[in-house]
Amino acid sequence: MAYKITAACISCKRCLSVCPTGAVKILDGNHSIDSELCTNCAGGIYTVPQCKAVCPTVDGCVKEPSDYWEGWFVKYNRVIAKLTNKQDYWECWYNTYSQKFSEQLQKNHVVV
Template sequence: MAYTITSQCISCKLCLSVCPTGAVKIVDDHYLIDSELCTNCVGSIHTVPQCKAVCPTANGCVKQPSDYWESWFSKYNSVLAKLTNKQDYWECWYNTYSQKFSEQLKKQQVVV
C-alpha cells in the first residue's frame, strides 16, 4: 500500500529529501507520491515510512487504501472515532450538569 500526500500538506519539502526511493515528486506545485516507486520504506534501514515520519502536519502524508473495502473500513473507523469523541463530550457535560444540580439541591436542603 503506497502513501499519498493530502491537502493538509504545507509544502515544507521535508519528504522530498528523506524518501529513500525518490517517490515524492512535485507536479504543478503539488506534492505527489509515485505509487510505483513507493515501497513504504520496506527493505530499507527505516522501520517506518519516512514521508510520514518527518511530516510536520499529522495528516499531510497518509496511507492510500488499495481496495474498496480497505477504504470503507478506514472511513468507518474515522467516523467512529469522531462519534467516540462526541460521547466523551456528552459524558463531560453530564458530569458537570449533575454536579451543579446536586450542589443546588444541597443548598435548598440547607435552607429548608
C-alpha cells in the same frame, strides 16, 4: 501498499529530501507520491516510511488502502470518531484516576 499525500499537506517539502527512492514529486504545486517508486521504505535501513516519519501534520502522509472497502472503513471510522466525540482511552483513564485519587485525599483530609 504505497503512501499518499493528502490535502492536509502544508508543503513543507521535508518528504522530498528524505524519500530514499525519489517517489515524492511536486506536480502543479501539489505534492504526490509515485506508487510505482514507493517501497514503503521496506527492505532498507528504515523501520518506518520516511515521508510519514518527517511529516509535521497528523494526516499529511497516509498509507493508501489496498482496496476500496479498506479505505472506506478507515474514513468511516475516522468520521464516526469525530462525530461521536469519543474520548481517548488514556484521557478517560486519567480523568477517572484523578477523580478517585481526589476522593481518597478528601477522605483522608489531605489538602493538595
